[in-house]
Amino acid sequence: LRVEELDVFTIGDFDFVRSMTVVFDASERIWEEALLGILLTSFVIVLLGLGMVSFTKDVRNLVIVPIERMIQLVNEISENPLGKDFSLKVDDKNNKDDGMETTLLIRTISKIAGLMRVGFGEAGADIIGKNLNISNGTDAMNLLGNGRKIHSIFGFCDVRQFTDTTECLQEEVMLFVNRIAHILHSIVVQCDGAANKNIGDAFLLTWKVNTNQLAGSCKDHDYAGDKALYSFVKTMIEMNRHEDFLCKFTPHTLSKLYERMPGYKCRIGCGLHFGWAIEGAIGSSKKIDASYISPHVNMSETLESATKQYGTSILMSEPFFNLLSTEAVVACRKVDMIKKRKSDTGTGLYTYDVDLNVDFSPGDTGKEKPRTSLPHHRRTTFSLLSQVHGPKSERSRESQLWGGNSEGMGDLPKIEISNDSNNFPDIWTNDREVVCVRSRFKNYSKEWRLGMDAFEAGQWDVAHEHFNHVLKKSGGKDGPSRYLLGRMEEYNYCAPDSWRGYWQT
Numbered sequence: 001l002r003v004e005e006l007d008v009f010t011i012g013d014f015d016f017v018r019s020m021t022v023v024f025d026a027s028e029r030i031w032e033e034a035l036l037g038i039l040l041t042s043f044v045i046v047l048l049g050l051g052m053v054s055f056t057k058d059v060r061n062l063v064i065v066p067i068e069r070m071i072q073l074v075n076e077i078s079e080n081p082l083g084k085d086f087s088l089k090v091d092d093k094n095n096k097d098d099g100m101e102t103t104l105l106i107r108t109i110s111k112i113a114g115l116m117r118v119g120f121g122e123a124g125a126d127i128i129g130k131n132l133n134i135s136n137g138t139d140a141m142n143l144l145g146n147g148r149k150i151h152s153i154f155g156f157c158d159v160r161q162f163t164d165t166t167e168c169l170q171e172e173v174m175l176f177v178n179r180i181a182h183i184l185h186s187i188v189v190q191c192d193g194a195a196n197k198n199i200g201d202a203f204l205l206t207w208k209v210n211t212n213q214l215a216g217s218c219k220d221h222d223y224a225g226d227k228a229l230y231s232f233v234k235t236m237i238e239m240n241r242h243e244d245f246l247c248k249f250t251p252h253t254l255s256k257l258y259e260r261m262p263g264y265k266c267r268i269g270c271g272l273h274f275g276w277a278i279e280g281a282i283g284s285s286k287k288i289d290a291s292y293i294s295p296h297v298n299m300s301e302t303l304e305s306a307t308k309q310y311g312t313s314i315l316m317s318e319p320f321f322n323l324l325s326t327e328a329v330v331a332c333r334k335v336d337m338i339k340k341r342k343s344d345t346g347t348g349l350y351t352y353d354v355d356l357n358v359d360f361s362p363g364d365t366g367k368e369k370p371r372t373s374l375p376h377h378r379r380t381t382f383s384l385l386s387q388v389h390g391p392k393s394e395r396s397r398e399s400q401l402w403g404g405n406s407e408g409m410g411d412l413p414k415i416e417i418s419n420d421s422n423n424f425p426d427i428w429t430n431d432r433e434v435v436c437v438r439s440r441f442k443n444y445s446k447e448w449r450l451g452m453d454a455f456e457a458g459q460w461d462v463a464h465e466h467f468n469h470v471l472k473k474s475g476g477k478d479g480p481s482r483y484l485l486g487r488m489e490e491y492n493y494c495a496p497d498s499w500r501g502y503w504q505t
Contacts, residue, residue, distance in 0.1 A: 004030060005025065005026050005027040005030050006023055006024070006025070006026060007023070007024040007026045008021065008022070008023050008024075009021070009022045009023075009024070010022075062100065062102065063102070066100075066102030066103065066105070066106060067102070069106055070102075070105065070106055070109060073106065073109055073110065073113075074109065077109075077113045081113075081116065081117060146280070147278035147279055147280030147293070148278070148279045148280060149276060149277070149278055149279075150208055150276070150277060150278075150279050150292075151208070151209050151210075151211045151274070151275070151276050151277075152206045152207060152208045152209060152274070152275075152276075152277060152292070153193075153206065153207040153209060153224055153225065153228045153272065153273070153274050153320060153323070154204065154205075154206055154272070154273050154274070154275070154277070154292075154296060154297050154299075154300040155188075155193070155204070155205040155206070155207075155228055155231070155232065155270060155271070155272050155300060156202065156203070156204055156205075156270065156271045156300040156301045156303070156304040157184060157202060157203040157204075157205065157232070157235075157268050157269070157270050157304065158201055158202045158268060158269050158270075158304050158305075159177070159180060159201040159202070159266070159267075159268055160266075160267040160268060160269060161261065161264075161267075162200070162201035164260060164261060165257070165261075165264075166201075167260075168253065168256045168257040168260055168261075169249065169253055169257065170253070172249050172250065172253050175249070176246065176247075176249075176266075177198075177200070177201070179245060179246050179412075180239065180246060180266070180268070181195075181198060181203065182412055182413075182415075183235055183238050183239055183242070183246075183413070183415060184203060184205075184231075184235045184268075185203075186415035187231050187234050187235050187238065187415055187417060188205050188231045188235075190415070190416075190417055191207075191227040191228070191230060191231040191417075192207065192222070192224070192227055193205050193206060193207045193227065193228060193231060194206050194207075194208075196291060196292065197289075197291060202301075202304075204291075204292075204297070204300075205228075205231070206292070207224045207227060207228045209221050209224050209274070209323070214323075218323070218324070218325040218424075218425065221323070223325060223424035223425060224323060225274070225320060225321075225322075225323030225324045225325075225328070226324060226325050226327075226328050226424045226425055226427075226428075227424065228272055228320075229272065229314070229316070229324065229328060229352060230328075230424075230427060230428075230434070232270040232272070232314055233314070233352060233354060233434055233437070234417060234433075234434070235268070236267075236268065236313060236354050236356060236437075237360055237433050237434070237437060238413075238415065239266055239267075239268070240265075240356050240358070240359075240360055241360035242413060243265060243266055245411070245413060246266045247264075247266060265356070267313070267356065268313070269304050269305075269307040269308065269312075269313060269314075269315075270304060270307070270313065270314045270315070271299075271300045271301060271302065271303025271304030271305070271306070271307065271314075271315050271316075272300065272303065272314065272315070272316045272317070272320045273296055273299045273300040273303060273316075273317040273319065273320050274296070274317070274319040274320040274322075274323055275294060275295075275296025275299065275319060276294060276296060277292035277293065277294030277296055277297055278292065278293045278294060279291075279292055280293075299317060303315040303316070303317060303349070306349070309483055310335055310336070310349075310351065310479050310480050310483050311478070311479015311480065311482060311483060312335070312351040312353070312479050312480060313351075313354045313356070314351055314352045314354065315335075315349060315350070315351055316332070316349070316350040316351065316352070317347060317348075317349065317350075318347045318348040318349075318350070319347075321348065321350045325424065325425035325428075326425070327425035327426070327428040327429065328352075328425060328428055330428075331352060331353075331428060331438055332350045332351065332352050333350065333351060333353070333441075333445065333448055333449070333452075333480075334348050334349070334350050334452050335349050335350065335351050335452075335480040335483075335484075336348075336349045336480075336483075336484070336503065337349070337456060337501055337502035337503065338502055338503050338504075338505050339502045339503070339504050339505065340505050346500070346501060346502035347502075351480065352438070353437075353438050353441040354437045354438065355436075355437045355438065355439070355440055355441070356437070358436055358437055360433060440474075443473055444469070444470045444473040444474065444478075447466055447469050447470050447473070448466070448467075448470050448480075448481075450466050451463045451465075451466025451467045451469075451470065451481075454466060455467075455484065455488075456501040456502075457501070458495035458499050458501070459495075460488050460491070460493045460494055460495045461493055461494070463484070463488065464485065464488060464493045467481045467484055467485050468481075468485070471485070487503075
């Protein structure tokens with residue numbers, strides 16, 4: 001036995017003359033103590049291990065994972081500033097970390113990203129991406145720099161009679177403009193466009209086009225022209241259908257509005273042009289706007305302004321008209337020829353006729369009838385469903401459609417249209433509402449073409465006769481006929497010697 005396993009006891013008399021020594025075997029007791037020591041050590045190790053795992057788990061869940069999620073969110077935003085379906089879902093009601101500081105930080109980052117996306121728009125996507133790029137970026141913000149040349153369709157929308165409307169609505173004019181923007185932007189986004197500027201009564205919309213795809217068919221550039229034109233036509237239809245939503249104001253405001261403009265209807269004018277532009281940030285380090293600089297942007301605004309002269313809702317330039325499919329071209333008509341500079345050739349102006357007297361109230365789709373005063377006192381539940389035949393498209397941008405109630409805006413309709421690329425160009429014949437708004441113009445389309453051919457050829461006496469017939473068939477409502485007849489009357493219906501088929505502007 002080892003010394004540690006022996007217990008030795010010695011007993012003697014008072015003088016230790018006689019003594020007795022007893023030796024006991026303590027190996028079993030020593031073994032039990034060793035076993036208990038091993039168990040105690042193992043327990044302490046397990047306890048410390050569990051404590052460390054629990055602490056590490058809390059640190060990972062409360063610190064490391066949220067930081068990684070923040071970095072992931074920032075990376076996703078920098079890679080795709082316009083994206084909305086990020087992998088991080090911070091609004092999950094079952095989120096167990098709700099209320100934690102890190103969760104609040106993540107939600108704040110998401111809200112900031114949303115504000116940047118809305119504030120900068122598509123034109124500012126590169127600015128957001130470069131300044132949020134963690135790996136390549138620097139601490140200082142680089143907001144200003146060289147622009148980027150792009151080719152795009154520019155659409156300019158303007159609200160009619162806006163000055164008078166603003167004077168009547170006063171503070172409620174913001175609701176009015178935002179309701180129009182809700183309908184317009186929702187449709188434009190679904191048609192692969194982007195909202196750029198909101199200028200009070202006007203809106204600038206864009207559809208970027210890859211110039212390498214222009215040489216082929218309309219399918220090569222994904223029917224960009226058709227989608228832009230369809231967006232404006234559909235917006236007018238939806239505004240016509242839900243005029244009670246647009247003009248839902250207080251009784252006092254409504255009385256001022258209809259007293260000043262009896263029978264008021266909310267209408268917009270649209271100009272469409274295609275060309276190049278420089279995309280970038282405009283301003284200083286104090287304030288910037290992400291937008292486009294180009295004479296082609298101004299051209300779209302000029303076209304919109306000219307719709308008032310020609311008495312049309314939509315006016316298109318020839319460069320844009322050339323992007324349209326055959327199915328869309330059939331529904332358009334040429335209304336004039338102009339030349340802006342001596343170096344330019346004549347440019348055609350075209351319109352897509354839209355009859356806004358058609359009633360699109362739910363249940364009465366496509367019926368033309370007189371419309372009485374709007375029952376603004378009635379509470380109405382709005383539900384917009386597309387009248388387009390064909391399967392609904394499930395696209396990544398579907399998340400950008402929103403409905404419900406926004407503070408002060410009233411019941412916001414959820415705008416949904418079927419805009420799968422496979423529906424173009426058949427959508428021009430399959431959408432019953434689009435077909436309906438231009439049905440009455442088919443009665444004099446041939447007469448108009450004959451008159452326009454004579455007008456360009458300088459045979460103004462013949463054009464005079466055809467345009468008069470068109471004006472009579474339209475009940476005196478055809479704006480382009482009235483405009484051209486008025487211009488020709490200035491020359492006594494005889495083309496000047498300098499006439500080359502276009503006006504010099």
